[in-house]
Amino acid sequence: MSSAVKTIIPKINIDLPEVTIREVRLGSVTNFTGTAKELLELSECGSLKDKGRAFSQSTGCSSLNAFCQLSGIRGVVVINHAPIGCAGDFQSFDFVHRTSLEGFGIHDYNGRFYSTDLLEKNTIFGGIEKLKTAAREIFEREKPKAIFITTSCASGIIGDDVGAAANELSREFGIPVSPCICEGFRSKLWTSGFDAAFHSVLKSIVKPPRKRSNKVNIINFWGSRIFDDLLNELGYEAQYIVPYATYEELEYISEAAATIQICSTLGSYLGAALEQLYGVPEVKYAPAFGIEGTDRWMRELGRVLDREEQVEKIIERRHREIAPKLEEYRSKLSGKKAYVAAGAAFGHALSALIQDLGMTLVGASVYHHDAFYDNHDKDSDALANTVKTFGDIPNYRVCNKQLFEIVNVLYNLDVDILIARHPGIVVWGAKLGLPTFIMDDEQYAFGYQGILNYAEKILETLDTIEFTKNLQKHSRMPYTKWWLTQPVDTFTIGGSSK
Amino acid sequence: MSSFISHPKFTCALGAQQTVTAITRAVPIVHSGPGCAVKVHELLGQGQSYVGGGTIPCTNTGSKEVVFGGVHKLDELIRSTLKVLDGDLFVVLTGCTSDIIGDDIGSVVEKYQAEDIPIVYAETGGFKSNNYVSHSTVVNAIIDQYVDKFRSGNGVEKGLVNVFASVPDQDPYWEGNLEELKRILEGIGLKVNILFGSRSGGLDEWKTIPDAQLNIVADTWAGVKIAKHLERKYGTPFIHFPYFPVGGEQTSDFLRKVSKAAGLDSERTEAFIKKEEERFYIFLERMADFILEFRYGIPRRFYTVLDSSYAVGMSKFLVNELGILPSGVFISDNTPERWQKTVAEELENISEYRSVTPVFETDGEKILLEIDKDDHRNRFIILGSAWESHYAKQHDADLLILNVPLTYRLALNCAYIGYNGGLRVIEEIYNGVLETYRS
Numbered sequence: 001m002s003s004a005v006k007t008i009i010p011k012i013n014i015d016l017p018e019v020t021i022r023e024v025r026l027g028s029v030t031n032f033t034g035t036a037k038e039l040l041e042l043s044e045c046g047s048l049k050d051k052g053r054a055f056s057q058s059t060g061c062s063s064l065n066a067f068c069q070l071s072g073i074r075g076v077v078v079i080n081h082a083p084i085g086c087a088g089d090f091q092s093f094d095f096v097h098r099t100s101l102e103g104f105g106i107h108d109y110n111g112r113f114y115s116t117d118l119l120e121k122n123t124i125f126g127g128i129e130k131l132k133t134a135a136r137e138i139f140e141r142e143k144p145k146a147i148f149i150t151t152s153c154a155s156g157i158i159g160d161d162v163g164a165a166a167n168e169l170s171r172e173f174g175i176p177v178s179p180c181i182c183e184g185f186r187s188k189l190w191t192s193g194f195d196a197a198f199h200s201v202l203k204s205i206v207k208p209p210r211k212r213s214n215k216v217n218i219i220n221f222w223g224s225r226i227f228d229d230l231l232n233e234l235g236y237e238a239q240y241i242v243p244y245a246t247y248e249e250l251e252y253i254s255e256a257a258a259t260i261q262i263c264s265t266l267g268s269y270l271g272a273a274l275e276q277l278y279g280v281p282e283v284k285y286a287p288a289f290g291i292e293g294t295d296r297w298m299r300e301l302g303r304v305l306d307r308e309e310q311v312e313k314i315i316e317r318r319h320r321e322i323a324p325k326l327e328e329y330r331s332k333l334s335g336k337k338a339y340v341a342a343g344a345a346f347g348h349a350l351s352a353l354i355q356d357l358g359m360t361l362v363g364a365s366v367y368h369h370d371a372f373y374d375n376h377d378k379d380s381d382a383l384a385n386t387v388k389t390f391g392d393i394p395n396y397r398v399c400n401k402q403l404f405e406i407v408n409v410l411y412n413l414d415v416d417i418l419i420a421r422h423p424g425i426v427v428w429g430a431k432l433g434l435p436t437f438i439m440d441d442e443q444y445a446f447g448y449q450g451i452l453n454y455a456e457k458i459l460e461t462l463d464t465i466e467f468t469k470n471l472q473k474h475s476r477m478p479y480t481k482w483w484l485t486q487p488v489d490t491f492t493i494g495g496s497s498k
Numbered sequence: 499m500s501s502f503i504s505h506p507k508f509t510c511a512l513g514a515q516q517t518v519t520a521i522t523r524a525v526p527i528v529h530s531g532p533g534c535a536v537k538v539h540e541l542l543g544q545g546q547s548y549v550g551g552g553t554i555p556c557t558n559t560g561s562k563e564v565v566f567g568g569v570h571k572l573d574e575l576i577r578s579t580l581k582v583l584d585g586d587l588f589v590v591l592t593g594c595t596s597d598i599i600g601d602d603i604g605s606v607v608e609k610y611q612a613e614d615i616p617i618v619y620a621e622t623g624g625f626k627s628n629n630y631v632s633h634s635t636v637v638n639a640i641i642d643q644y645v646d647k648f649r650s651g652n653g654v655e656k657g658l659v660n661v662f663a664s665v666p667d668q669d670p671y672w673e674g675n676l677e678e679l680k681r682i683l684e685g686i687g688l689k690v691n692i693l694f695g696s697r698s699g700g701l702d703e704w705k706t707i708p709d710a711q712l713n714i715v716a717d718t719w720a721g722v723k724i725a726k727h728l729e730r731k732y733g734t735p736f737i738h739f740p741y742f743p744v745g746g747e748q749t750s751d752f753l754r755k756v757s758k759a760a761g762l763d764s765e766r767t768e769a770f771i772k773k774e775e776e777r778f779y780i781f782l783e784r785m786a787d788f789i790l791e792f793r794y795g796i797p798r799r800f801y802t803v804l805d806s807s808y809a810v811g812m813s814k815f816l817v818n819e820l821g822i823l824p825s826g827v828f829i830s831d832n833t834p835e836r837w838q839k840t841v842a843e844e845l846e847n848i849s850e851y852r853s854v855t856p857v858f859e860t861d862g863e864k865i866l867l868e869i870d871k872d873d874h875r876n877r878f879i880i881l882g883s884a885w886e887s888h889y890a891k892q893h894d895a896d897l898l899i900l901n902v903p904l905t906y907r908l909a910l911n912c913a914y915i916g917y918n919g920g921l922r923v924i925e926e927i928y929n930g931v932l933e934t935y936r937s
C-alpha cells in the first residue's frame with residue numbers, strides 16, 4: 001500500500017462531535033461493475049469513484065446500524081430522537097438480542113428503547129424540549145447507567161442541537177448521555193452507523209486502561225460464543241463487544257490484550273480506535289473464513305497473543321480433524337456454481353469459503369466497498385486475500401443491496417445456488433427457482449469448523465430443489481421482461497472508474 | 499400519556515406504503531431517506547410480496563438532495579420505475595426529508611398524470627401523522643387522482659358497497675378479516691368492493707368506488723375520513739360501525755345495521771344471520787363444557803393492549819361470549835380525542851352488568867407498569883402484541899397477539915373478526931391454555 005494513502009487517512013479522533021462518514025473516511029463506494037481485481041486496482045491507485053443510480057430501491061440507513069449495536073449494551077437505554085417510523089427496528093432488535101442472550105445464559109433482557117415521536121409542530125418549533133422532557137421521564141423510570149440519543153433525518157434537518165442537550169442532561173443526571181449522530185441522509189453507506197455508534201461508546205463510556213487484562217475483545221454482532229474454547233486454550237478470555245457487554249465491561253475494553261473482529265465491515269473503526277488510543281493490538285488479518293484465511297488469521301492471532309507455537313499445533317490438529325469430512329464434501333460440491341450476495345467483508349469471506357469447497361464462484365454482489373480500512377493495513381483486506389489465493393472473481397458487483405440488480409444478474413447467470421447474508425434477498429433467488437440460503441449467523445462459517453458447517457448447509461440447500469421450483473412456478477415477478485434482459489449497470493450514472 | 503413512545507405498535511405516516519402494497523399490482527415509490535421503507539417493513543411487513551420492503555423504489559435521499567432539493571432525483575426515479583417494474587398503479591409517497599425541505603412533488607407527478615400514466619402522490623412525511631391517519635390520506639389521494647379519472651362511470655349501482663375496515667398490515671390479519679367481512683356482507687345480498695388483498699378485484703374494483711350505494715366503515719376511526727371524503731365527492735352515504743365486530747352477537751348486530759342502512763330485504767338478512775348464528779353457537783355450546791370443567795386454570799381476566807378497533811370488539815366478545823372479565827383495557831393507537839369518546843361510550847355499555855373505562859396510552863412500557871400493579875391472583879390473558887410477550891411469559895399469563903409487531907406469529911389468512919373470527923379467537927385462547935400443560 002502506498003504511504004501516500006496513509007497520510008490522507010485521518011487518524012481516529014474521538015474529540016470530534018461525530019465520526020466522518022465512510023465515503024469520505026474510507027473512500028467507500030456503493031456502485032461498481034467489473035471484476036474483483038479491477039476493483040482492487042482502482043482502490044489501490046486511489047481513483048475509485050462512486051456512481052449514482054437513476055433507479056434505486058430502499059437500502060437501509062445508518063440509524064439502524066447504530067441502533068443494532070447500542071441496543072445490545074446491557075444497562076443503558078437508547079432514545080431515538082425521531083418520528084415514530086424510525087423506531088421500526090425496535091422490536092426486531094429486542095427479539096434478536098433476547099434470543100441471542102438466552103444463549104449467553106442471560107434471561108432477563110428487556111430492550112429499553114424510546115422514541116421521542118417527533119411531530120409536525122416539533123419540526124417547526126424544534127424538538128429539543130420534547131427530547132429533554134422525554135429523557136427526564138425515562139431517566140426517572142429506568143435509572144440507566146448511560147443514555148444514548150440517536151438522531152434522525154427530521155432532527156438533523158431541523159437542526160436540533162442534540163449534542164448540547166446531551167451535555168446538559170448528562171450534568172443533570174450525573175451519567176453519560178451521549179449523542180449518536182446517525183441520521184439516514186448523511187451517508188450513503190448505512191455501515192457508517194456502526195462507526196457512529198462506536199464513536200459514541202468511545203466518547204462516553206470507554207476509559208483509559210489501568211492495566212492489561214487477559215481478555216480479548218471480540219467485535220461481534222450477536223450469535224453464539226464461538227471464541228471461548230480457542231481463547232481459553234490459549235490462556236485468554238473472550239469478551240464479546242459491543243452487544244451484550246455490560247456498561248461496566250465496556251468501560252475497560254481499553255485494557256484488553258487484543259481485539260478480534262468477526263467482520264471488518266463492522267469493526268473497522270472500533271478496532272483501529274482501541275489500538276490507536278489505548279494500545280490494544282488489533283488482529284488485523286481478515287477474519288477467519290476458509291482454510292487459508294483461517295490459517296493466516298490464526299497465525300496472526302498467535303503472534304499478537306504471543307502464542308505462536310501453540311497456534312501452530314492447533315492449526316495442525318484442526319487440519320487433521322477436518323480433513324476426512326472436508327474431502328467428502330469437496331467431492332460432492334465440486335463444480336457447483338455459486339453466487340454470493342453479502343456485505344463487503346462477508347462477501348469476501350464467503351467467496352473464499354465457496355472456492356475452498358471446490359465450488360465455482362460465478363460472481364458476487366457485495367453491498368459496498370471500503371477502499372481501505374481504518375487501520376490502513378493491507379492484511380485486513382479480505383478481498384485482496386481471496387483474489388490472491390483463488391484468482392480473480394468475475395461478475396463482481398458493488399450493489400448497495402439493490403435487489404433489481406441482483407435479480408437481473410441471477411436471471412442471466414447460470415447458477416446452482418445463491419448464498420446471501422441479509423434478509424430480503426434470498427426470496428428472489430428462490431423465486432427464480434434457485435436453491436438459496438441465508439447466512440444470517442455470521443459465526444456459523446467461522447474458522448475450521450465453519451467450513452464444514454457451511455458445506456453441510458450448502459448440501460442441505462441444494463436439496464431443496466422441489467421447493468424452489470414450485471415457488472418459481474407460482475411466484476409473481478414484478479420486474480419487466482425488458483429490465484431482466486438489460487445490462488445490469490443500465491441505470492448507473494456518473495463517475496468514471498469503469 | 500407519556501411524552502414519548504416505547505414499545506411502538508404503529509409507525510409513521512410513511513407506513514401507508516403498506517396500504518399501497520395491499521392493492522393488487524400497485525407499486526409504491528418512496529421519496530425519502532434510505533432507511534424508511536425498510537424500517538416500516540420491519541415493523542409491519544411479513545414478506546415482500548409483490549413490491550414491498552427492499553423492493554420498493556426509493557430515492558434514498560442524501561445530503562445533496564437535502565441541500566439542493568430532491569425533485570430531480572424523484573423525477574428520474576419515476577421515469578425508471580415505469581421501465582423496471584410492472585405495475586398497474588404507482589403511488590409516490592414522501593418521507594421526512596422531502597416534506598421538511600419542501601420538495602414540490604405535485605409538479606413532478608402531475609407531468610406523468612398528464613400523460614395518463616396511472617400514478618398518484620401523497621405527502622406522508624413521517625412527522626405528519628401515524629399510519630392510521632395516513633392510510634386515509636393515501637386512499638383519498640388514489641380516489642382523487644386515479645379512481646376519479648378512470649372511473650367506470652356506470653352510475654350508482656344498487657347493492658354495491660365499499661368497505662373500509664382494516665389498515666393493511668397495521669392490522670396484521672387484514673387479509674383474513676377482509677375476506678370474512680366480504681363473505682358475510684355477500685351473505686346478506688350485497689356486492690362488495692373489499693379493495694385490498696387477493697379477494698378484491700384489484701384496481702378494476704377501485705374504479706367502481708364512485709358507483710357504490712353505500713360505504714361501510716367498520717373500524718373505530720381510521721376509515722372515517724375516507725367515507726366522509728366519498729360522501730362529499732360522490733354523495734355516497736356511509737354507515738360507521740365503530741369497532742371490529744367479533745363473534746355471534748356483534749357480527750349479527752353489524753349485519754343488521756348495514757342491512758338497514760342499505761335498505762336490504764330484512765328477511766334475507768335474518769335468514770343469513772340465523773344460519774351463521776346456528777353454526778357459531780353450536781361451537782360455543784360445544785366448548786362450554788370445556789371452559790366450565792377444565793380444572794387446571796384457564797384465564798378469567800384479560801387485559802388489552804390493542805388499537806381501538808380490536809380493543810372494543812375483543813373486550814365485548816370476551817366479556818359477553820366467553821365470560822372472561824376485563825382487568826384493564828389499554829388502547830395504544832393514539833386515538834384522536836373525538837374518537838376516544840366513542841370508544842369510552844362503547845365500553846361503558848359493554849354489558850348489562852358492568853362498564854369499563856379504557857386507558858389511552860402509547861407508552862407500552864408504562865402500560866406494563868400499570869398492569870404490574872395488579873396482584874394477578876387469577877390466571878390472566880393479554881391481548882396485545884409481541885411487546886407483551888415477555889411480561890406474559892414471566893407471569894404465566896396467556897397471550898393472544900393481535901397487534902403489530904407480530905414477531906412470534908406468522909399471519910396468512912386467518913381472521914379474528916366476524917363469526918369465523920370469533921371461533922378462531924376461542925380456539926386460539928384455549929389452545930394456548932392447553933399448550934401450557936403439554937409435557
Ligand code: SF4
Nearest residue numbers: 061153184531533534
Ligand atoms: S432514513 Fe432517516 S427518516 Fe428514514 S428511517 Fe433512517 S433516520 Fe429515519
